[in-house]
Amino acid sequence: MGARRRMELYQPNPADMLSYHNGQVLHGDIAVSILWYGQFTQVQKTIVYDFLLSLTMMPQAASPSVAQWWNTIDQQYLSKAVPATPNAGGEAKMTEVLLANQESDDNYSMGKSLTLAQISDLAARANPKKGGVALVFTAQDVTVEGFCMSQCGLHGSDAKAGTTYVWVGNSATQCPGECAWPFHQPEYGPQDPALRPPNGDVGLDGMIVNLATELAGVVTNPFGDAYYQGSSDAPLEAATACPGQFGSGSYPGYAGNLKTDQASVKDHTHFVAMVSRVLVAAMVLMSLAQLSMGSRRLMELYVPPKSDQLTYHHGTVLSGDIPVSILWYGKFTPAQRSIATDFLLSLTTAPSAATPSVGQWWGTIDQLYLSSTAATNGAASATRVLLDAQASDEACSLGRSLTLAQVEQLAARAGGGKKDGIALVFTDEDVAVEGFCSSRCGKHGSAPGAQSTYIWVGNSVKQCPGQCAWPFAQPQYGPQGAPLVAPNGDVGMDGLVMVLATMVAGTVTNPYGDAFYQGPRDAPLEACTACPGVYGSGAYPGFPGNLLVDQTTGASYNANGVSGRKYLLPALYNPATSTCSTLV
Known part of the structure; x- marks a missing residue:
């Protein structure tokens, strides 16, 4: 590769x-x-x-x-x-x-x-x-x-x-x-x-x-x-x-x-x-x-051994129509919900969006990972994300401190179990989740014995924005440069979308842990996590790269979406060229 x-x-x-x-x-x-x-x-x-x-x-x-x-x-x-x-x-x-x-x-x-x-x-x-x-x-x-x-x-x-x-x-x-x-x-x-x-x-x-x-x-x-x-x-x-x-x-x-x-x-x-x-x-x-x-x-420029490269391990990827259901755990305003849902709609239903676009980013995933693999397995149709059911649990029925096992339970309530579907669980800014901020900003997994997947992402604005919403908040470590302006005016939700994009890319290209990944199967680097902190050309640790700037709001972004939305999306690792591919 x-x-x-x-x-x-x-x-x-x-x-x-x-x-x-x-x-x-x-x-x-x-x-x-x-x-x-x-x-x-x-x-x-x-x-x-x-x-x-x-x-x-x-x-x-x-x-x-x-x-x-x-x-x-x-x-x-x-x-x-x-x-x-x-x-x-x-x-x-x-x-x-x-x-x-x-x-x-x-x-x-x-x-x-x-x-x-x-x-x-x-x-x-x-x-x-x-x-x-x-x-x-x-x-x-x-x-x-x-x-x-x-x-x-x-x-x-x-x-x-x-x-x-x-x-x-x-x-x-x-x-x-x-x-x-x-x-x-x-x-x-x-x-x-x-x-x-x-x-x-x-x-x-x-x-x-x-x-x-x-x-x-x-x-x-x-x-x-x-x-x-x-x-x-x-x-x-x-x-x-x-x-x-x-x-x-x-x-x-x-x-x-x-x-x-x-x-x-x-x-x-x-x-x-x-x-x-x-x-x-x-x-x-x-x-x-x-x-x-x-x-x-x-x-330093580094070329790792072949055994340590991101490659295809002959497993299943998600392709065709992918139904996505959502569970909002905690309190999210309508404006916050629309930031996330507009991103999902922008993946495959907004061909008219200005360029560079969320659709182009998704198209890169399809071209580099999904289409060739799906065609080999006899499923050559374009991959689309389709919004399905949504549910809310504003009362936080499982409490405000969740284990990963409880996140899986919430995913099942969100509609998890649909074949080749994705259940999304979003937790609000006041909900603590096992490992959140200390070892992860989000997670994707699959239901044991079922061909369904789930993603959890938390709103980090009160807990660790410097870790999970950077570069829209000052980083927790390293030089404390001025944060960038969030494109949708909400540091927590704009950070949530960045993590969501990372998890979506990982889920569709490595849904069951046996498709596209690098390193050990139980701790893999995937399509986006193989390019950490890279959002634009010229990125290096502590600098997200050269980005577009909205002349009206001063916000930084690299992708346009539906309804005039703007987002910052992570780079995608290109297995063919061994580089991180960015929109700008």
């Missing part, structure tokens, strides 16, 4: 490249002080100590090493901003990390729920030196403002005092899938087995990954005016500009090709002191010729 490209190779505008803004970097001898907030075992502290010692004090370590990673920072960033001073022998002196003082607060003097202002106060208690870094580590039972929701750690500074600080939390009991991946299954996306942590502690090994990321940021952009990309108040820096990349061949959901400890079967990239090992993030590398204008590639 062709080699797959997980992300198009993208060259951003020169103004949006990671470059040097003529500010100060940390260099020379960098004194590091530590404050341990909460309970840490001596073994856990040693994992951190050994990583810090390995940065500049382990020239005899096996390669690849932590010191090599640090030396890359020095060569590509620090030495270019500040010429290295010679040592006594006349050689250029490297920037070194020196452990200074440390203290512990085992009694949680500020409580177990901290604000970012309190993190800054704790950093001051660590007594950082001028030109140094205070490290604040919070234990696994300490919650911190924004932890897990928007950050796994952060760095900041006191420009007047010339000091900086880094905070990193132990995510083991709060969000290991977000802040300790790949040593824990991710919160979102395919649930592939987690890698084994190199030091046997998911929380601490995850902390090291984040500590390395923040250290790279704090030394190359300590006061917000040195090396960064984007806006200075939400920058991409040396390591955060390469999210999720730890080895060659990495792509979203895959950390890359890593070394494996044959004795313990643990994964790592760098050897460090005391035979402990760590996994550290990739960095944007800058040559002298590129220093003034960057040359950043957000994602």
Whole structure:
């Protein structure tokens, strides 16, 4: 089916490249002080100590090493901003990390729920030196403002005092899938087995990954005016500009090709002191010729092995006339309902809609996936979506906190059971569903023993719009750029339609788990989920792509529908060309 490209190779505008803004970097001898907030075992502290010692004090370590990673920072960033001073022998002196003082607060003097202002106060208690870094580590039972929701750690500074600080939390009991991946299954996306942590502690090994990321940021952009990309108040820096990349061949959901400890079967990239090992993030590398204008590639071009490509597994797809029934669970206004139903009507009953259109998007699914497969199976007619029955449960008869089993029950009430049909279950903004926001924004499945399918999608506007309605809400993670204007004026419902489109594409092309998919059958990548976050040409992580803008409302969209509707629809993976196909 062709080699797959997980992300198009993208060259951003020169103004949006990671470059040097003529500010100060940390260099020379960098004194590091530590404050341990909460309970840490001596073994856990040693994992951190050994990583810090390995940065500049382990020239005899096996390669690849932590010191090599640090030396890359020095060569590509620090030495270019500040010429290295010679040592006594006349050689250029490297920037070194020196452990200074440390203290512990085992009694949680500020409580177990901290604000970012309190993190800054704790950093001051660590007594950082001028030109140094205070490290604040919070234990696994300490919650911190924004932890897990928007950050796994952060760095900041006191420009007047010339000091900086880094905070990193132990995510083991709060969000290991977000802040300790790949040593824990991710919160979102395919649930592939987690890698084994190199030091046997998911929380601490995850902390090291984040500590390395923040250290790279704090030394190359300590006061917000040195090396960064984007806006200075939400920058991409040396390591955060390469999210999720730890080895060659990495792509979203895959950390890359890593070394494996044959004795313990643990994964790592760098050897460090005391035979402990760590996994550290990739960095944007800058040559002298590129220093003034960057040359950043957000994602390497990757061709996976054939066994890991999105292919046809000879199962059934949905074709012909597909009856769709709807159950509205909770309260939806007529205006909200019409946003969703107009989208469904636009799939196959609006040939007169302006281009690009929802109908064209559906036609791409039909051409790339359905028509050839259906013809092979003796069903060559065009595939159409037909609105069938609708029902409402405004009283939320099963409560406002649903399990996935209860979602299946609701699907049956919606009219599920019709052969080759789809039952849609929409839950309102006040209804919590098992896994909603934490691992999914919607789901599709099939009734056991029956040739019928269902889709559930929730309105995320009150619970997690940054996850399930992005780019119409600020993202939960990463740079906090301004959200786009929703085309129908309802962030929750416009987000719901984006997820619905993703689920519809997955349902018709892989209804029973044996048709078009990539990866393991129980956690597949499908027609849309194989192109995560891509809505227009030039998309990259955190940027949805080049979209159309309504000149009257300022709303962003890529598809026209019935009654003048506009929608933002996800890209479709093209198995023939191994690319993500967009409408614009």
